[in-house]
Amino acid sequence: MELNQDELHSFSNGEHWRAWRLLGAHLREHNGVAGTRFSVWAPNAEWVSVIGDFNNWDSSAHPMQEHQGHGIWELFIPGVRGGALYKFELCSGHTGEVVTKIDPFARHFEARPKTACLVEAPPQHHWSDSDWGSSRPDW
Numbered sequence: 001m002e003l004n005q006d007e008l009h010s011f012s013n014g015e016h017w018r019a020w021r022l023l024g025a026h027l028r029e030h031n032g033v034a035g036t037r038f039s040v041w042a043p044n045a046e047w048v049s050v051i052g053d054f055n056n057w058d059s060s061a062h063p064m065q066e067h068q069g070h071g072i073w074e075l076f077i078p079g080v081r082g083g084a085l086y087k088f089e090l091c092s093g094h095t096g097e098v099v100t101k102i103d104p105f106a107r108h109f110e111a112r113p114k115t116a117c118l119v120e121a122p123p124q125h126h127w128s129d130s131d132w133g134s135s136r137p138d139w
Contacts, residue, residue, distance in 0.1 A: 002028070002030065002037055002074065002076060022039065022072075023039050023040060023041060023072070023103075023104075023105040024038075024039065024040075024103055024105030024106060024107070025037070025038050025086065025103060025105075025106065025117065025119045025120070026120075027081070027082060027119065027120070027122065028076065030076050030078070033078045033079075034078070034079070034081070035076055035077050035078040035079055035080050036076070036077055036080040036081070036084070036119050037074065037075070037076045038050045038064065038074065038075050038076075038077065038086070038088075038103075039064075039072055039073065039074040039075075040064075040072070040073050040088050040103060040104075040105075041071050041072050041073075042071060042073055042088070042090055043070075043071025044071075044092065044093045044094060045066075045073065045090040045091060045092065045093055046090075046091040046092065046093040046096070047063060047064075047090065047091050048063070048064045048066075048073040048088055048089070048090040048091075049061070049062055049063045049064060049088070049089045049090070050062040050064060050075055050077060050086055050087075050088060051086065051087055051088070051089050051100070052080070052084055052085050052086035052087065052116070053084060053085040053086075053116075054077070054079070054080050054084050054086075059089040059098075062075055062077055063075070080119060081119065081121075082118075082119050082120060082121025082122055083118055083119060083121050084118065084119045085110065085116040085117070085118060086103070086116060086117050086118075086119065087100050087101060087102055087103070087115075087116055087117060088100070088101050088102075088103060089101075102115060102116070102117050103117045106118070107120045108120055
């Protein structure tokens, strides 16, 4: 799993000020393989899976791993690129009910009436304001 213990502890203690970097779907390269890291906070889930157009919406294809004691579930899926459709399917640890949920940290969604999340594609615009950004105060 990719998330480090410092990030997990700061999240669990309510001190992680950039949770959007920790949770959601993020394009990554893991051991030289391009794909997407999915993570979601579901502390009372018995299990969580990533479902999407890349696995025919099959919850048995990509079960996530839980970071014990933190309630965060995570999975890296090779080959999943920007624009892929996805949701999370989970089983309630209280009732055993299986539900499909959108990603609360997703940045893009399908247009109504559809409801899937989209993995964010790399930006097409190259910003050229890095000099200005590095000179301003970090607040």
